[in-house]
Amino acid sequence: MAATAQDPRAGRPTGVGAQQQDAQPGLTEPMGPSPDHGEQSWVGRDRLLGRRALITGGDSGIGRAVALAYAREGADVAIVHLPQERDDAAETVRLVEEAGRRGTAVVADIREEQQAVDAVGRAVRALGGLDVVVLNAGHQRRREGIETLPVEEIRRVVDTNLVGHLVVAREAVPHLAPGSSIITTTSIQAAEPKPALLDYAMTKAAQVAFTEALADELGDRGIRVNAVAPGPIWTPLIPATGFADEEIEEFGQDTPLGRPGQPAELAGAYVYLAGDEASYTSGAVLPVTGGKGF
Structure with a gap:
């Protein structure tokens, strides 16, 4: 008997209650409902057997x-x-090791060049090389308007979302062989920017340009470069962004599917882009947005 297809509107939380975390980075434990990372649902099929992956921002949310x-x-x-x-990082490593694979956590603030350089080096040594690099670390804060936008906060967003990614990619590329993959986490904000996330949206649009340009550069070396563009996904980033309570309560309700997405619903896109099924996919942006256009 064929399995019944799941209604994408059902089976997941359709809303979240008002909640706040004081500042970025957000943490998983205080969140309610707890995000679904696929702990009970993801079934592996050896599609990435033997590969070695580095994930920035891999402690929680989409990264986990x-x-x-x-x-x-x-x-x-x-x-x-x-x-x-x-x-959060310790829990992610526990889940990796529970799956029978090697997991390692590297403490680094990739806004600092030397820390980003050292992080890649430590990952290469721990794993014995690299095949997949996921540039997922991100920072955002709600803005009240252009007149009050502080330069130090702009720099934090740009340095995390762009400069850090460039340095990690720069350091990782010499370790990547043909068949390797780089995947950037951009956002629906690159296509539908909201004023409250002005500087964040700017960096997400720039990540699309980064993805396309780097795919062009590395194609003749057999290295694919792609991006995933999440829509409203329930991660620690959201309650720690500074949104008003009513904005959090309405989070994801404006999608055609009528709900926020869960981190587990992004994982398939990253698996696809890292694997051989995507051997002719490079320079692409794969939206996972609950029906929002990109």
Whole structure:
């Protein structure tokens, strides 16, 4: 008997209650409902057997879901995280090791060039090389308007979302062989920017240009470069962004599917782009947006 297809509107939380975390980075433990990273649902099929993946921002949210899926697909995983995220990172490594793969956590603030350089080096040594690089670390804060936008906050967003990604990619590329893959986490904000996330949206649009340009550069070396563009996904980033309570309560309700997405619902895109099924896919942006256009 054929399995019944799941209604994409059902089976997941359709809303979240008002909640706040004081600042980025957000953490998983205080969130309600707890995000679904695929702990109970992701079934591996050895699609990434023997590969070695580095994931920045891999401690929670989308990064944890990708790390879990990669491990269950047969990959060893190194994650990069901030010092404040040690507990979340430890849980992600536990899930990777529970899947029977090697997991390692690297503490680094990739805004600092030397820390980003060292993070890649530590991942290469821990895993014995690299085959997949996921540029997923991100920072955002709600803005009240252009007149009050502080330069130090702009720099934090740009340095995390762009400069850090460039340095990690720069350091990783010499370790990548033909068949390797680089995947950037951009956002629906690159196509539908909201004023409250002005500087964040700018960096996400720039990540699309980065993806397309780097795919062009590395194509003749057999290295594919792609991006995933999430829509409203329930991760620690959201309650720690500074949104008003009513904005959080309405989070994801404006999608055609009528709900926010869960991190586990992104994992398949990253598995596809890292694997051989995507051998002719490069320079692409894969939207996972609940029906929002990109």
